[in-house]
Each structure stands twice: as structure tokens, then as C-alpha cells.
Amino acid sequence: xxxxQNLSVRVxxxxxxxxxxxxxxxxxxxxxxxxxxxxxxxxxxALMGMxxxxxxxxxxxxxxxxxLSRASETTWAAYRAQKIAMIFQEPMSALxxxxxxxxxxxxxxxxxxxxxxxxxxxxxxxxxxxTGIPDANRRLQQYPHQLSGGQRxxxxxxxxxxxxxxxxxxxxxxxxxxxxxALRITxxxxxxxxxxxxxxxxxxxxxxxxxxxxxxxLVMYGGDIVERGKTRHLLASPSHPYxxxxxxxxxxxxxxxxxxxxxxxxxxxxxxxxxxPGCRFAGRCDRELPICRATIPQPAxxxxxxxASCHLLNQPSQDQTGQAPR
Amino acid sequence: MKQSLLSVENISRHYRLPRxxxxxxxxVLTAVDxxxxxxxxxxxxxxxxxxxxxxxxxxxMxxxxxRPDQGRVLFDGSDINELSAAALKQIRRHFxxxxxxxxxxxDPRRKVGWSIAExxxxxxxxxxxQINDRISATLQQVGLQAxxxxKYPHEFSGGQRxxxxxxxxIITHPALLVADxxxxxxxxxxxxxxxxxxxxxxQxxxxxxxxxxxxxxxxxxxCDRILVxxxxxxxxxxxTAQVLTNPAHEYTGTLLVAAQI
Ligand SMILES: Nc1ncnc2c1ncn2[C@@H]1O[C@H](COP(=O)(O)OP(=O)(O)OP(=O)(O)O)[C@@H](O)[C@H]1O
Ligand SMILES: Nc1ncnc2c1ncn2[C@@H]1O[C@H](COP(=O)(O)OP(=O)(O)O)[C@@H](O)[C@H]1O
Ligand code: SF4
Ligand SMILES: [Mg+2]
Ligand SMILES: [Mg+2]
Numbered sequence: 001x002x003x004x005q006n007l008s009v010r011v012x013x014x015x016x017x018x019x020x021x022x023x024x025x026x027x028x029x030x031x032x033x034x035x036x037x038x039x040x041x042x043x044x045x046a047l048m049g050m051x052x053x054x055x056x057x058x059x060x061x062x063x064x065x066x067x068l069s070r071a072s073e074t075t076w077a078a079y080r081a082q083k084i085a086m087i088f089q090e091p092m093s094a095l096x097x098x099x100x101x102x103x104x105x106x107x108x109x110x111x112x113x114x115x116x117x118x119x120x121x122x123x124x125x126x127x128x129x130x131t132g133i134p135d136a137n138r139r140l141q142q143y144p145h146q147l148s149g150g151q152r153x154x155x156x157x158x159x160x161x162x163x164x165x166x167x168x169x170x171x172x173x174x175x176x177x178x179x180x181x182a183l184r185i186t187x188x189x190x191x192x193x194x195x196x197x198x199x200x201x202x203x204x205x206x207x208x209x210x211x212x213x214x215x216x217x218l219v220m221y222g223g224d225i226v227e228r229g230k231t232r233h234l235l236a237s238p239s240h241p242y243x244x245x246x247x248x249x250x251x252x253x254x255x256x257x258x259x260x261x262x263x264x265x266x267x268x269x270x271x272x273x274x275x276x277p278g279c280r281f282a283g284r285c286d287r288e289l290p291i292c293r294a295t296i297p298q299p300a301x302x303x304x305x306x307x308a309s310c311h312l313l314n315q316p317s318q319d320q321t322g323q324a325p326r
Numbered sequence: 327m328k329q330s331l332l333s334v335e336n337i338s339r340h341y342r343l344p345r346x347x348x349x350x351x352x353x354v355l356t357a358v359d360x361x362x363x364x365x366x367x368x369x370x371x372x373x374x375x376x377x378x379x380x381x382x383x384x385x386x387m388x389x390x391x392x393r394p395d396q397g398r399v400l401f402d403g404s405d406i407n408e409l410s411a412a413a414l415k416q417i418r419r420h421f422x423x424x425x426x427x428x429x430x431x432x433d434p435r436r437k438v439g440w441s442i443a444e445x446x447x448x449x450x451x452x453x454x455x456q457i458n459d460r461i462s463a464t465l466q467q468v469g470l471q472a473x474x475x476x477k478y479p480h481e482f483s484g485g486q487r488x489x490x491x492x493x494x495x496i497i498t499h500p501a502l503l504v505a506d507x508x509x510x511x512x513x514x515x516x517x518x519x520x521x522x523x524x525x526x527x528x529q530x531x532x533x534x535x536x537x538x539x540x541x542x543x544x545x546x547x548x549c550d551r552i553l554v555x556x557x558x559x560x561x562x563x564x565x566t567a568q569v570l571t572n573p574a575h576e577y578t579g580t581l582l583v584a585a586q587i
Contacts, residue, residue: 033513034513035513035515035516036483036486036512036513036516037482037483037486041483052480089511134378138343138344138353141344142343142344146341148377148378148382149377149382149507150376150377150378150540151377151378172511175510175511177377177540178374178375178376178377178540178541178581178584179540179541179542179581179584179585180376180580180581180584181376181377183584205512205513205514205517206514207514245515246513246514246515249514249515249517249518250514250518250543251514251517251518251521251541251543251544251546251547252543252546252547253542253543253546253570253582253585253586254546257546257547257566257567257570257571258546258549258550258565258566258567259370259525259547259548259549259550259566260547261522261525262518262521262522262547263518264515264518264519264522265515268469268486268516269483
């Protein structure tokens with residue numbers, strides 16, 4: 001369905017996404033995790049032909065076999081109308097505040113599928129039901145500001161699903177949702193991907209949502225993919241220190257719940273303009289080696305059957321399981 | 327008895343819904359229905375509940391952005407809806423809010439330093455000559471750099487913008503912070519940092535925090551007490567460990583189960 005080779009997003013003389021390769025077949029579900037600023041949204045926008053002005057994309061993006069890397073805005077617009085859809089991270093800015101939500105979601109149906117107003121209305125109602133928007137009939141008439149944050153997010157999801165896309169890119173779709181609704185949405189995405197053979201790129205920092213929704217997983221950091229593999233195996237036995245850090249920072253409900261400090265990864269994602277020359281994670285990593293600052297680690301096979309770019313994986317002291325010693 | 331920092335007494339808020347037909351009676355949605363609770367200095371009170379249960383509406387009334395149709399909100403003993411506009415403006419510095427949607431709350435055309443200092447200028451009582459020092463110090467407090475003050479919001483990623491929003495809320499050294507889904511848009515590592523930051527601020531400044539979140543695990547790791555909302559009502563309240571290990575209400579149990587999948 002979609003195939004990406006050597007994709008980079010250039011910002012001045014640095015890159016927000018660096019030489020990414022990925023492919024998602026019909027009915028496949030790929031997840032992307034990583035801290036904010038690691039390039040997830042830029043990657044998604046590149047796949048939509050929507051990177052902001054001033055940024056440039058190179059590499060190959062093939063959708064259904066067609067190379068879109070040099071495509072015009074008109075071609076991209078046609079793909080966006082019919083094949084690929086995106087659920088944006090920013091619900092408020094993606095919804096026109098002056099229009100009723102029923103009209104917002106009906107519009108692509110009227111324009112691109114040419115169905116009657118009445119059929120469009122029925123379809124919108126069905127979408128609202130599926131995404132768990134309560135009291136759908138009345139909600140059609142409401143404006144975005146009259147909905148709660150989680151309800152607005154679900155309107156966006158309904159909008160993205162309206163035209164039966166063959167590739168859906170979901171950027172943090174469940175972040176604003178409580179656990180019950182998030183479960184419902186991830187179940188819905190999995191079901192749609194199965195039933196309609198929809199390819200899904202699911203971007204999230206919610207590791208439990210990712211593990212429920214996706215089969216394969218990319219971990220991004222500083223514009224690079226630092227680890228990849230089968231979601232289940234990768235999360236069960238992470239090889240990259242960054243992946244382990246993300247997993248341990250996750251709050252959990254424990255026996256003696258109450259205020260307590262969480263383990264964190266020190267510092268923040270470095271700015272694109274002062275990335276360390278070797279491993280991008282150097283300086284924040286608790287297992288750093290002398291070689292790390294200066295030399296970029298190459299991808300190596302991991303215990304979980306995937307790849308990770310970390311010098312620990314090439315250490316001679318590494319034991320048989322491939323797990324580097326603590 | 328010591329006075330509560332925040333005391334909410336039986337407040338309700340109704341919204342009118344569109345009519346289905348012209349001559350129908352206009353239906354009314356009760357977003358918050360008779361809520362009462364208290365919050366002490368140095369305490370973090372969590373508000374959980376499913377989407378649409380009335381959490382943000384409750385927050386808006388606590389912040390005096392909306393008037394309750396019924397009931398009172400007392401900040402430090404005074405009814406905020408009885409204050410004159412000028413008096414309300416004066417005490418606003420003491421209660422600040424971090425919003426659910428950080429993208430909407432920053433002016434895209436202003437440098438973030440300007441946006442962060444907005445609450446200070448709004449009060450106009452402080453010595454503005456030190457405003458730049460305050461901006462630098464506050465940015466560092468939330469894990470950003472002093473030079474970030476000269477950048478525009480679009481130059482930051484989502485998580486960084488949420489830190490900016492928190493910086494703006496704490497720059498006046500408030501006594502009460504209302505955080506509506508303040509960490510929901512953040513990735514786990516930054517979320518952990520911000521939660522730790524809020525705990526530090528609570529300790530250093532004796533801050534009372536009304537912490538609204540749909541994420542039970544997050545609430546469990548930061549709050550002293552929890553309040554569970556459903557359909558606009560507070561159905562359960564108690565110390566965190568008690569509510570989570572031994573919920574009195576069946577609904578709380580279902581939230582717990584969903585949170586642990
Ligand atoms: N301005 C408004 N006009 C009409 N209805 C509104 C308005 N604001 C909120 N509501 C309704 O009030 C109810 C409670 O909304 P509120 O924003 O308080 O929910 P919430 O608990 O914060 O949900 P979420 O977790 O999704 O943010 C919802 O049904 C919402 O649609
Ligand atoms: N319009 C822009 N111009 C320049 N840099 C940008 C722009 N938007 C985002 N960036 C930078 O690109 C990097 C990746 O951002 P983004 O893809 O939004 O991260 P994520 O979605 O993983 O949080 C960040 O360093 C961010 O500051
Ligand atoms: S290469 Fe070095 S710094 Fe980078 S993640 Fe591995 S151990 Fe840490
Ligand atoms: Mg993003
Ligand atoms: Mg809300």
C-alpha cells in the first residue's frame with residue numbers, strides 16, 4: 001500500500017526525519033513511538049504531502065506503486081481526498097469553529113462520494129455511533145466549542161474515516177481520551193483495518209494503546225528510527241536504552257497508589273540544530289560507552305527479532321541472548 | 327478550623343442543546359450537577375471520569391471563566407462570583423490554569439516569552455523591569471532554556487508547548503493550579519518529568535493542585551485524593567490508595583479495569 005525509502009525531511013541544513021524506510025501493506029498496522037520532537041508528526045505530514053512551508057522532503061514515497069516524491073500539490077490533494085486520511089494531533093485547530101460538526105463530517109462525503117444529503121447524514125450518524133459520540137442525533141447541530149475535548153477528538157476520527165481511506169495515519173488519536181473510549185477507538189481502528197484492509201500508521205506515546213493496536217513498531221528519536229520490530233516482542237524485551245527508558249517512565253496503578261516520583265529519562269530531545277554527532281541519545285543515556293559520542297551506531301539485530309541502532313549491541317562482552325550486560 | 331484554599335459548594339451548570347424541531351421544548355444538558363468538594367494548600371486533588379462527564383466544565387467554574395447556575399465557589403474564603411471585576415482581576419494571580427489544548431492557548435504570532443509574561447502584565451502591579459529574569463527562571467523551572475523565550479510557538483513540538491503553558495501558569499506564583507489534562511498530550515518521559523515537576527512545585531510553593539485527567543494511572547501517581555465524576559456528579563471521593571484499591575462505586579471499578587488493559 002505505502003512504501004517509503006530513504007525519506008528525509010530537511011529543515012535548513014539539518015533534518016527532522018532522517019533516511020527512514022518503512023512499508024505498510026493493506027490491512028497492516030504499524031506503530032510509531034517516541035518523545036515529542038522526535039519527528040513523528042513530520043514523518044506523518046511527509047506521507048500526507050503536507051510538510052509545512054520552508055521544509056523539503058527527499059526520498060521515495062510510493063502509494064499503490066505510484067511514486068509521489070515529485071508529485072504536484074494537485075496530485076497530493078487527490079490522494080488525500082480518496083486514499084489517505086489523517087487524524088491530526090491538534091483537534092481544535094483542525095475543526096472549523098464556525099461550522100456544525102455534522103456538516104464538517106458530511107462534506108467529504110458530499111464532495112467526493114457524491115451521495116445524497118440524506119445518505120450522508122445517515123453515514124455521519126453511523127460514524128458518530130462507531131466512534132462513541134454520545135447522543136449523535138443532536139450533536140450533528142453543535143459547534144466544535146460545544147463539545148468536550150474527547151468528543152472533538154472523536155469527531156476528527158469520524159471525519160478521517162468518512163471516505164473509507166486505504167491508508168489511515170493517526171497522530172496521537174487516543175491521547176485526549178479516557179481509557180474506556182480509547183479502548184473503543186483502538187478496537188475500532190483494528191477492526192476497520194481488518195475488515196476494509198486499511199493500512200494503519202498509528203503514532204502515539206501511549207505504549208499500551210500502541211501495543212493493543214499495532215503489529216509492528218518503530219521507535220523514533222531525534223529524527224532517526226532507533227529500534228524496530230514486532231510490537232509485542234519489542235515492548236517485552238526492548239534492546240535500545242531509549243525504548244527501555246520510555247517503558248519505565250510509564251505511570252502504573254500499583255498497590256499503594258499515591259504521590260511518588262517516576263523514573264524519567266533525564267533532559268529532553270535535543271534541538272535539531274544541536275544533535276550530538278554520534279548516537280543522538282548520548283548525553284541522556286544511562287548506559288553510554290566511550291564510543292557513543294563520536295560514532296553513529298549502525299542497526300544490528302536484536303533479541304526481539306528486530307533491529308536497533310546502539311553500540312551496546314556490538315559489544316564483544318555481549319552474552320548469547322544478545323542482551324547486553326547491565 | 328483552617329480555611330480551605332478552595333471550597334466548592336453544590337455547584338451546577340446547565341447548557342442548552344439545539345431543538346430537534348422548531349416548536350420542541352429546548353432540551354437542557356446538565357454538565358455539572360451539584361458538585362461539592364474542598365482543596366487544601368499543598369494538596370493535589372485528582373478529578374477523573376470518562377469523556378464528557380463534566381471535568382472541564384467544573385474547572386471552568388473554579389476558574390471563574392463560567393458562572394455556576396447554582397452554588398458557590400470560595401477561593402480562600404471569598405465567593406469569586408461575588409467579587410467586582412477589578413477585585414477578581416487582582417486575585418486571579420493566585421489561581422492559574424493549564425489547559426487541555428495547549429495549541430489553542432498560545433498566540434502563534436507572539437514570541438513565547440511574551441505569552442509567558444502575559445499574566446504578569448495583566449496584573450501590572452509587579453515591577454516589570456525584572457520581567458525578563460522571571461521569564462528565564464520560569465522557563466528553566468519547566469525544563470526549557472532561557473533563550474527559548476525568543477522563539478515562536480510553531481518552533482516547538484507539542485510537549486514543549488505544554489511546558490510553555492505550564493510556565494505561563496506558574497509565573498505569578500499562584501496558590502492554586504488547575505490543570506485540565508495538562509500532561510495528556512505529553513509523551514511518557516516528559517509526562518513523568520512534568521508530574522515530578524508539579525510535585526516539586528507543590529512542595530516548594532505549597533501549591534494546591536486540582537488535577538483533571540482521564541488517565542487513572544497518571545492520577546494515581548500524583549494525587550493525594552481522588553474525586554470520581556460521572557454524568558456531572560461526583561460519585562466517589564477519598565484518598566488515592568483507597569479509591570483505587572477499594573472503590574466504593576462499581577463505575578470506578580470499570581474505569582480501573584479499562585486503565586489496566
Ligand atoms: N459550551 C457548551 N455548550 C454546550 N454543551 C457543552 C458546552 N461545553 C461543554 N458542553 C457539554 O457538557 C458536557 C461536559 O463537558 P466537559 O467539557 O466538562 O467534559 P470533560 O469531562 O472535560 O470531557 P473530556 O474528558 O472529553 O474533556 C459534554 O456533554 C459537553 O458536550
Ligand atoms: N515548521 C517547522 N519548522 C522547523 N522545525 C520544525 C517545524 N515543525 C517542527 N519542527 C521541528 O521538527 C522536529 C520534529 O517535530 P515533530 O515531528 O512535530 O515531533 P513529534 O511529532 O515527534 O513530537 C522538532 O525538533 C521540531 O521542533
Ligand atoms: S549508542 Fe551509546 S549512547 Fe546511544 S543508546 Fe546505545 S549505549 Fe546509549
Ligand atoms: Mg507530534
Ligand atoms: Mg475536558
